Amino acid sequence: MSPRQQRGEATVDRLLTAALRVFSDSGQQGFTVSAVTSASGVSLGSLYHHFGSFDGLAVALYTRCMEQLFEEMTAALTRTRTARTGICALVRCYLRFTEEHPDVALFLHASAYSGYLADHADEIRRVKAERLRGIAEWLRPRVEAGEIVAIPSPLIDVLILGPAAETARRWLSSAYDIDLAEAARILPDRVWRSLQPD
Numbered sequence: 001m002s003p004r005q006q007r008g009e010a011t012v013d014r015l016l017t018a019a020l021r022v023f024s025d026s027g028q029q030g031f032t033v034s035a036v037t038s039a040s041g042v043s044l045g046s047l048y049h050h051f052g053s054f055d056g057l058a059v060a061l062y063t064r065c066m067e068q069l070f071e072e073m074t075a076a077l078t079r080t081r082t083a084r085t086g087i088c089a090l091v092r093c094y095l096r097f098t099e100e101h102p103d104v105a106l107f108l109h110a111s112a113y114s115g116y117l118a119d120h121a122d123e124i125r126r127v128k129a130e131r132l133r134g135i136a137e138w139l140r141p142r143v144e145a146g147e148i149v150a151i152p153s154p155l156i157d158v159l160i161l162g163p164a165a166e167t168a169r170r171w172l173s174s175a176y177d178i179d180l181a182e183a184a185r186i187l188p189d190r191v192w193r194s195l196q197p198d
Helices: 003-030 033-040 044-051 054-078 083-100 102-111 115-119 121-144 153-173 180-195
Strands: none
Touching: 003 033, 003 044, 003 054, 003 102, 033 044, 033 054, 044 054, 054 083, 054 102, 054 115, 054 121, 083 102, 083 121, 083 153, 083 180, 102 153, 115 121, 121 153, 153 180
């Protein structure tokens, strides 16, 4: 990699790191192009050069955060041997990730309501499918073997991630009395039961 490419990658990393920090500190209202350029020390022209627009930066940050979550979830699966332990590991991993990386989790959850995701839906869908491939490949033979209920894959995803995601969303909002440690004890087996064949 040439020195110019290295500088470019360092600039991209600095912008994304600053953008996450700005969002974490200031929320959606304070998540502005001027706040990010100020926090990063990177010029507006450089931001537009690397991302095309502020929405492009937000999509890149969402993608980075999503990749970080899915990498940890995929790694959690590799340490399991059965359908039950794998499903439980996914739920626990999501909750643990939320607690260990609240800034990343907050950005992921808040982005669901932002226009830039809708405007870049095809790109997000493609990246998400690539990152979920390892989990899908782990699930497929277990569904085929009858260890996990044979329903459409998107519904399996909802049953696995839905309860953990809603718990995380409530914990992040601080408007609910949610104990993530308690959720990590209770939810995994409940989720597993919902995926057992009839």
